[in-house]
Amino acid sequence: MTHTAHFKVWRGDAEGGGLADYDIEVNEGEVVLDIIHRLQATQAPDLAVRWNCKAGKCGSCSAEINGRPRLLCMTRMSVFDPAETVTVTPMRAFPVMRDLVTDVSFNYTKAREVPAFVPPPELEPGEYRMMQEDVGRSQEFRKCIECFLCQDTCHVVRDHEENKPAFAGPRFLMRVAELDMHPLDAAAESGLDRKRTAQEEHGLGYCNITKCCTEVCPENIKITDNALIPLKERAADRKYDPLVWLGNKIRRRGE
Amino acid sequence: MTQPERQAWDVVVVGAGGAGLRAAIEAREQGARTAVICKSLFGKAHTVMAEGGIAASMGNVNEGDNWQVHFRDTMRGGKFLNDWRMAELHAREAPDRVWELETWGALFDRTADGRISQRNFGGHEYPRLAHVGDRTGLELIRTLQQKIVSLQQEDFREFGDHEARLKVFQECTITRVLKDESRGEDGGAVSGVFAYERESGRFFVIESPAVVLATGGIGKSFKVTSNSWEYTGDGHALALLAGARLTNMEFVQFHPTGMVWPPSVKGILVTESVRGDGGVLRNSDGKRFMFDYVPDVFKDKYAKTEEEGDRWYEDADNNRRPPELLPRDEVARAINAEVKAGRGSPHGGVFLDVSTRMPAETIRRRLPSMHHQFKELADVDITAEPMEVGPTCHYVMGGVWVEPDTAQARGVTGLYAAGEVAGGMHGSNRLGGNSLSDLLVFGRRAGLHAAQYALGLGGGRPAVDPGTVDAAADEALRPFSAGAGAGEQTAGDSGENPYTLHQELQTTMNDLVGIIRRGGEMTEALQQLARLRARARRAGVEGHRQFNPGWHLALDLRNMLLVSECVARAALEREESRGGHTREDHPEMDRQWRRVNLLCRLADGGDDTPFGKEPAGDAAAGPGRGRIELVRHTTPHIRRDLLALFEKDELAKYLPDEELFQ
Numbered sequence: 001m002t003h004t005a006h007f008k009v010w011r012g013d014a015e016g017g018g019l020a021d022y023d024i025e026v027n028e029g030e031v032v033l034d035i036i037h038r039l040q041a042t043q044a045p046d047l048a049v050r051w052n053c054k055a056g057k058c059g060s061c062s063a064e065i066n067g068r069p070r071l072l073c074m075t076r077m078s079v080f081d082p083a084e085t086v087t088v089t090p091m092r093a094f095p096v097m098r099d100l101v102t103d104v105s106f107n108y109t110k111a112r113e114v115p116a117f118v119p120p121p122e123l124e125p126g127e128y129r130m131m132q133e134d135v136g137r138s139q140e141f142r143k144c145i146e147c148f149l150c151q152d153t154c155h156v157v158r159d160h161e162e163n164k165p166a167f168a169g170p171r172f173l174m175r176v177a178e179l180d181m182h183p184l185d186a187a188a189e190s191g192l193d194r195k196r197t198a199q200e201e202h203g204l205g206y207c208n209i210t211k212c213c214t215e216v217c218p219e220n221i222k223i224t225d226n227a228l229i230p231l232k233e234r235a236a237d238r239k240y241d242p243l244v245w246l247g248n249k250i251r252r253r254g255e
Numbered sequence: 256m257t258q259p260e261r262q263a264w265d266v267v268v269v270g271a272g273g274a275g276l277r278a279a280i281e282a283r284e285q286g287a288r289t290a291v292i293c294k295s296l297f298g299k300a301h302t303v304m305a306e307g308g309i310a311a312s313m314g315n316v317n318e319g320d321n322w323q324v325h326f327r328d329t330m331r332g333g334k335f336l337n338d339w340r341m342a343e344l345h346a347r348e349a350p351d352r353v354w355e356l357e358t359w360g361a362l363f364d365r366t367a368d369g370r371i372s373q374r375n376f377g378g379h380e381y382p383r384l385a386h387v388g389d390r391t392g393l394e395l396i397r398t399l400q401q402k403i404v405s406l407q408q409e410d411f412r413e414f415g416d417h418e419a420r421l422k423v424f425q426e427c428t429i430t431r432v433l434k435d436e437s438r439g440e441d442g443g444a445v446s447g448v449f450a451y452e453r454e455s456g457r458f459f460v461i462e463s464p465a466v467v468l469a470t471g472g473i474g475k476s477f478k479v480t481s482n483s484w485e486y487t488g489d490g491h492a493l494a495l496l497a498g499a500r501l502t503n504m505e506f507v508q509f510h511p512t513g514m515v516w517p518p519s520v521k522g523i524l525v526t527e528s529v530r531g532d533g534g535v536l537r538n539s540d541g542k543r544f545m546f547d548y549v550p551d552v553f554k555d556k557y558a559k560t561e562e563e564g565d566r567w568y569e570d571a572d573n574n575r576r577p578p579e580l581l582p583r584d585e586v587a588r589a590i591n592a593e594v595k596a597g598r599g600s601p602h603g604g605v606f607l608d609v610s611t612r613m614p615a616e617t618i619r620r621r622l623p624s625m626h627h628q629f630k631e632l633a634d635v636d637i638t639a640e641p642m643e644v645g646p647t648c649h650y651v652m653g654g655v656w657v658e659p660d661t662a663q664a665r666g667v668t669g670l671y672a673a674g675e676v677a678g679g680m681h682g683s684n685r686l687g688g689n690s691l692s693d694l695l696v697f698g699r700r701a702g703l704h705a706a707q708y709a710l711g712l713g714g715g716r717p718a719v720d721p722g723t724v725d726a727a728a729d730e731a732l733r734p735f736s737a738g739a740g741a742g743e744q745t746a747g748d749s750g751e752n753p754y755t756l757h758q759e760l761q762t763t764m765n766d767l768v769g770i771i772r773r774g775g776e777m778t779e780a781l782q783q784l785a786r787l788r789a790r791a792r793r794a795g796v797e798g799h800r801q802f803n804p805g806w807h808l809a810l811d812l813r814n815m816l817l818v819s820e821c822v823a824r825a826a827l828e829r830e831e832s833r834g835g836h837t838r839e840d841h842p843e844m845d846r847q848w849r850r851v852n853l854l855c856r857l858a859d860g861g862d863d864t865p866f867g868k869e870p871a872g873d874a875a876a877g878p879g880r881g882r883i884e885l886v887r888h889t890t891p892h893i894r895r896d897l898l899a900l901f902e903k904d905e906l907a908k909y910l911p912d913e914e915l916f917q
Contacts, residue, residue, distance in 0.1 A: 013801065029517020031632070041754035045805035046798030050296070052483040055523045055628060057393065058299045074631055097454055098802040108297065112417055116405030117360030125354035126313075129369035135362045139387065142362060142394060146298055182360065220627075 001028040003082045007035065009047065010089040013098045019087065020044075026077050032088065033061055033072035036100075048099035056218060059147030063100050064089045069149040069216045072100075091152040106164060107148050110172045113202070115194075117179055118186040134183040141178035141227055143219045144171060150213035150223060156206045167203035170213035170223050176202060177227040180234070195235040204232060258721060259449075259458035259728065264290040264422075265709040266702070267448055267463040269429050269490060272300035273392075273691060274674025275469030276399035277352075277698030278705070282467075283406055283421045285706035290461055291403075292424045292450060294485050298400045301471050301483050302694065305392025306526035306624060308374055308384025309695070310688030311349035315370040316382040317571070322346040323900050324380055329689060330901075331552075332378040332582045333652070333682020334834045335849055335909040336503070339893045340659035341680040345689070345696050352695035353385050359405075361398040363387055375531040378582040378686040381571075389526045389624045395691055426453040429489070430810060431727040432466055432497040432670065435717030439668025442498035446669075446717035449727035453807065456800020458728055464716045465705035467662075468494060468655060468672040469698065473507075473822070475757075476815045477648035478765035481513055481524040487811040488818030490676035494655045495817055499664040500854040500886070502678040504653035504818075505825035506835040508685055509770045511586035513647025516602035520632045522647040525607065525625060527687040529642075530579045532621050533568055534609040536590070537641070538598035544605075545578035548589035552908045553581060584684040584834050587646040591770055594645065604645035610638055646770055652685055652835055653821070654678030656854055662701035669708065669717065673701035679852075683834025734809035737795030750795020753809040760787055760815060768823045773839050777827040784823060785881060788816050820883045821855040828853055828885055846911040854886040 005026045008019040022039055033051055040047050051061040054073045061072040066087050080086055094102035150170040156163050168176070179185050180194040187194050198204040209232075211224040221227075266282040268275045271293035282289040293300065314320040325346040330337050353371065357363070363385050364372040373382040387394040407417040414420075431449040438444035447462040470490030474482025491501055512525040530536070538544045549557050557578045558564035564577030579586065590605050600606055609618055615638035619626050622637070629635040629642060655664050655672035662677065664670040674694045681689060737750030767780035794809040831845035832838050858881065892914060898906065906915060 027518065029633075030519040034519045040804060041752075041758075045752070045754065045796060046803045048802040048804060052295055052299050052301070052485060053304050054483070055304065055520075056631065057390070057624070058295075058303050058483070060295065060299050076632070101454075101802055104296070112404055112407060112411075116401060116408060119358045119360075123358075125351065125358050128354075128357045130362075130365055131369050132365040132372075135365060139362050139364075142387070142397060143390065144397075145303070145393065179360075182362070185360075 002026065005035065005077070005080075005082065006085045007039070008085055008087040009036070009039070009100070011047070011099050012096065014096055017096070019089075026082075030077050031073055032065055032075045032077065032086065035077065035086075036072060036088070048097070048101045050101050057145060059145035059218075062091055062147045062149050062152065064091060064152075069153045071147060071149070071218050074218055091148070093152045093154075093158045094148075104148055107146070107151055107169070107171065110168045111175070113168065114172055114175050114179070115187065115192055115197075117182065118190050118192070120184050120186040123184070128184060130183045137181045137226065138178045140221055141174050143221055144174065145219060146171065147218060149216045149218065153212045153216045155210065155212060156203075163203070163206060167206045170207070170228065173198060173202055173204055173207065173231065174221070174223050174227040177231040180231065195231065198231050199235040204228070204235060207232070258724060259460055261460045261462055261719070262290075263462045264288050265463065266290070266465045266467065266705045267292060267461050268467045268469055268702070269448070269493070270300070270469035270471060270674070270676075271297055271423060271425070272302040272469060272471055272674065273395050273399065273694030274698035274701070275300070275467070276396070276403060277695050278467045278469055278671075278673055278702030279421065280399065280402055280406065281699045281702030282706040285703060285710070287706035287709055288420050289706075290422050290424060290463070292427050292429055292448070292461075294428050294453075295426065297423045297425045298396060300396060301485055302396045302691070303393045304481070304483065304524065305395070305691055306389040306524065307376055307528045307531065308386030308391045308688050309349070309353055309395065309691040310376070310379060310383050310686065311353045311385055311692055312346065312381075312383060313350045313353065313371060313373065313385070314381075315366055316373040320381040320383060325349070325383065326897065327900050328379050329686060330682070332686040332689075333684055334844065335682065336833060337682030338659055338679030338890070339897055341697070343897060344659060344700070345680060345693055348696045349692040352692065352699065356395070356398050359398050359402040361394055363394070374528060375576075375580065376687045377527055377530065377580045377586070379688065384531075384688040386528070388620075389528050389622050391691065424450070427451065428453065428807065428810070429493060430731050431723070432493050433460070433719050433723055433727070434497060435720070438717045440666050442667040444668035444717040445497070447719045449724060451731060453802055456803065456806070458731065460719060460724055462716070462719050463709070464712055465669050465671065465709040467701045467705050468670070468676050469674050469701070470676045472651045472675040473815070473818045474648045474651070476760060476764045476819045476822075477769070478761040479513065479522040479646075480648040481510060481522055482648065488814045489811070490672065491654060491821070492814035492817045494664055494667075494670065494672060494676070495821075495855065495857050495883075497667055497670060498857070499667045499670060500656045500856045501653055501821055502656040502852045502854050502888070503683070503825075504651070504678070504821040504855050505829050505853065506652035506683045507648060507822060508583055508650040508652060508835045509587045509646040510649035511583055511590050511646055512607055512644040513649075514633065515600070515604035515643050515645045517633060523628070523632070524647065524649065525642060525644050526622070527583070529607060529609055529622060529625060532609070533612045534579070534607055535577070535612065536579050536586070537606045537608060538593045539600060540598060543579075544593050544598070545581065545586065545589055548585060548592070549578050549581065550585060552905075553585075557581065582684055582686060584837075587770060588837060590644070590646055600643040602643050604643040606641040607644045608641035610640055615639070648765075650685055650690065651675060652678065652681045652683060653825070660700070661704040662697050663704060671701040671705045673697040683836060731810060734794055734796045734806055737793050749797075751790045751793045753794045753796065753805055753812060756787060756791055756794055756812055757808060757815070760784075760812070760819060763787070764819050764822070768819075768826055771837050771839050772826055774827060777823050780823045781820065781827070781881065784816060784820050788882070791816055817882060820881050824881070824883050824885055825853040825855060846909065849909060849911065850890045850914070852888045852890055854888050855883050856886060858882055858884045
C-alpha cells in the first residue's frame with residue numbers, strides 16, 4: 001500500500017527558481033497536500049505552501065499539478081501511476097511569492113471593483129421574502145470557495161498580463177451575475193445597471209466561452225453556462241434591444 | 256535593535272473569521288479606524304468549514320420557538336455550567352444578527368412562504384438553524400467579507416482610499432499583545448500588538464488601545480481534529496501572556512462524527528445535519544445503538560423506540576426526537592463505547608447512514624458537500640452506502656474569561672475576546688449551530704465596546720514601550736539561532752524539528768487528555784508537556800524569514816503548549832464528568848461542581864517579562880510546576896426569572912440544594 005513517489009516541486013521566489021526533485025513515501029488514501037506536508041516535515045522544512053482546511057472548503061491550496069490547475073487537498077495520489085513523476089508548480093497567472101505561494105492580490109483588487117449588494121430600502125431586516133426557486137441561481141455561484149483556479153486558467157489573463165486591468169476574470173464576472181440575479185438587489189433602483197457594467201467595466205466581452213473556468217472549478221459550478229453566458233445575453237439585450245434603448249432614454253429624461 | 260515600523264489604529268481585531276469580521280464591521284460603523292489582522296488570506300478563515308447552520312429562534316418553521324426556549328436548550332446542552340448572562344444575550348440577539356446578514360446579501364435556504372428556512376439539530380427543541388445546504392459557514396464568511404468590501408467602497412468614495420478606515424492585514428500573525436502597565440486596571444492597559452508578515456518575515460507594531468481577540472480554537476494540539484492549521488490557540492495564549500485568565504479550559508468538544516478513513520482525512524468533519532435531516536447511527540450488528548445511551552437528565556425528552564423517533568421528523572409536536580440528536584458530548588461518548596466494546600466499523604468507527612433514509616436526489620440537494628467530500632476523498636457514495644464515522648476534536652468551550660455584556664477580558668483594560676476564543680457562553684458543551692450565532696452576537700458586542708472605549712479615550716492613549724517591542728522581536732527570532740548559544744543541546748545540534756515536536760504534542764493530548772480521561776494519564780501528560788516545553792525552546796528552523804512555514808510552526812508551538820497545559824491542568828483538577836469533560840475515574844456529574852469555574856492564569860503572576868525566560872529547572876520540576884496555575888471561581892447565581900423558565904424537577908438534576916432553595 002505504501003510506495004515511494006517521485007516529485008518535482010517548484011522552489012524559488014520572485015527572483016527565479018526551478019524544479020527540485022524529491023523521492024517521498026506515499027500511503028493509501030493520501031492526497032497531494034499530504035505529500036507536500038511530508039516533504040516539509042522530513043526534507044524541506046521551509047517549503048512554502050498555502051493551506052487551511054484540507055477538506056476542499058477554503059480554496060487556499062491552489063496550485064498546478066502536472067500543469068493542471070487543482071486543489072492540492074482534493075487531488076488524490078491514487079489518480080497517478082505509482083511510477084509517474086508528479087510535478088507541482090505555483091499558479092501561473094499570478095506572480096510567485098515563494099515556492100508554491102503566489103501573490104493573488106489581483107483577485108482582491110477585482111473584488112473591490114464590483115459594487116456590493118444594494119439592500120431594498122423599503123424592507124426592514126426580517127422582512128425579506130424570497131422563493132427558493134428564485135435564490136437557487138445565485139446560490140450556485142455563492143458556492144464559490146475563491147480558490148482562484150478559474151482566474152488562473154482563464155486564457156484571457158493566463159498569458160496576457162496586459163489584459164488584467166480591464167478584465168475581472170470568471171470569478172468576479174460570476175459575482176456580477178450573482179448580484180444581478182439576486183431577487184432583492186436594488187442596484188437598478190439606485191441607478192446601477194449591473195449588466196452594462198459587466199460589459200463596459202469588468203470586461204465581459206473578453207470572454208469567448210471556452211469553458212476552461214468551468215472545467216477546473218472544484219465546486220463544479222457551471223460558471224460559463226449559468227453565469228457568463230446568461231450575463232452576456234442580458235447585457236446584449238440591454239445594448240441592442242431598441243425598446244430597452246428607448247426606455248432608458250425616456251427614463252433618463254424624466255429624472 | 257532597529258525598531259520595527261509602527262502604525263496607529265483605533266481598534267485592532269485579531270482574526271478574520273465570523274467573530275473577527277463582525278467585530279470589525281461594528282467597530283468601523285461606530286467610527287473607529289479598524290485594522291483586522293489574520294494569519295491566512297482574507298475569506299479563508301476556519302468559519303468556512305461550519306456546515307450545519309446558525310441557531311436563532313426566528314420561529315420560521317415552528318412558531319413555538321422563542322429566545323427563552325433557545326436559552327433553555329443552550330443551558331441544558333452546557334449542563335448548566337454556562338455563563339447564563341452570555342447564554343441569555345446570545346439567545347435574545349441571535350435572530351437580529353441573522354436577519355441583518357440578509358441586508359448584506361446573504362442567501363439562506365427558504366421556507367415555502369419565502370422566509371429563512373430552519374433545520375433540526377442536536378439539542379435544539381425546534382427547527383432553529385438558518386442554513387445554506389451544508390455550507391453555511393462559507394455563506395457567513397462571504398457575506399461578512401463582502402460587507403467589509405462594501406464599507407471599503409464607501410471609504411473609497413469619501414476618501415479616495417479603500418483602506419482609510421478599515422484595513423485587512425492578511426497573512427500576518429500577532430505574537431504579542433503589548434501593554435502599558437501604568438494604565439488601566441490591575442492587569443494594565445493594552446497599547447498595541449506585535450506582528451510579523453508571513454510573506455517577508457518583516458516585523459511591525461500597531462499602536463492601538465483596543466484589541467479584539469477573535470482567533471478561534473485550539474484543535475491543532477490534538478492529533479485527530481476537524482480544525483485547520485490556524486487553530487493553534489493563539490488568542491488563548493496571547494490573552495494569558497497579557498495577564499488575562501482563561502475559564503472552562505477542561506471542556507473540549509469531540510464532535511461525534513468525523514471521517515475515520517482513509518488515514519489522511521481522519522478527523523474531517525461530517526456535519527450534524529446528516530442526523531438532523533434523518534441519518535442514523537448503527538453499530539456492526541446493524542443496531543441503532545443510541546437508544547441505549549440516553550442519560551437520565553434527558554430520558555423524558557427523547558424517543559423510546561425507532562418508530563417514535565422516525566415519526567418525529569414528520570410530526571414533532573406529538574413525538575419525541577430520536578436519540579441520534581442528543582447533544583454532541585453524549586453521542587461522542589456512545590460511539591467511543593461501541594467501538595471499545597468491539598461493535599465498531601472496519602476502520603474503527605461506527606456507521607452513519609442516510610442512504611436507506613432518503614432518496615438519492617434529496618441527499619445530493621440537502622448534503623451536497625458531504626456527498627462531494629466522501630466521493631472525492633474516500634470513494635464512498637453516501638446515497639448508496641453508509642459512512643464510517645468517529646469522534647474528532649472539534650471545539651473548545653473554554654476561553655478568555657470575559658465580561659458577558661462587553662466581551663472585555665476581565666482585569667485587562669482594552670482587551671476583548673469573541674467567538675471560540677472566549678469562554679463561558681457554552682458551559683461544558685456547545686450545541687451545534689450555537690457557534691455561528693455566538694460569533695455574530697459577541698463579535699458585534701466586542702467591536703461595539705472596543706470602539707466605544709478607544710474613541711472615549713481621546714488623545715491620552717496607553718504607550719508602547721520600546722523595551723517590550725525589542726523583547727518580542729528577540730522572542731520571534733529565537734528559532735533561527737536555536738542551534739547556537741542556548742547551551743542546552745549537544746554540539747552539532749541544529750535544534751529540535753518543530754514538526755516532530757508538534758506531532759508529539761498532538762499524540763500526547765490525543766492519547767492522554769482526549770475524549771475519556773483518567774487522573775494518572777493526565778499527570779503523565781503534564782510531565783510530557785513540561786519536557787516538550789523545554790525542547791520547544793530549542794526548536795530550530797532552516798532557511799530565512801520569507802514565507803517559512805517551519806518558522807511559523809516553531810512560534811505557534813509556544814501557544815499550543817500553553818493552551819495544552821491549561822486543558823490538562825484543569826481537566827485533572829475537575830473530579831467529575833460533565834459535557835466535554837469525561838473522567839473515567841469520576842464518571843458522575845456532581846452538582847457541587849456546577850458553580851465552580853476553573854480559571855487558568857500564567858504562573859508567577861501575569862506576564863513573564865522579559866519574554867521567554869522560563870524558571871530554571873522547569874522541565875525537571877514535574878507536573879506540580881508549570882507555566883499555568885489554577886484558581887477556583889464561584890459563579891453568581893442564575894437570575895430568578897431565567898431559572899423560572901425550567902421545571903423544578905429538571906433543575907434539581909443540575910443545581911445543588913442550596914441553589915434551588917435560595
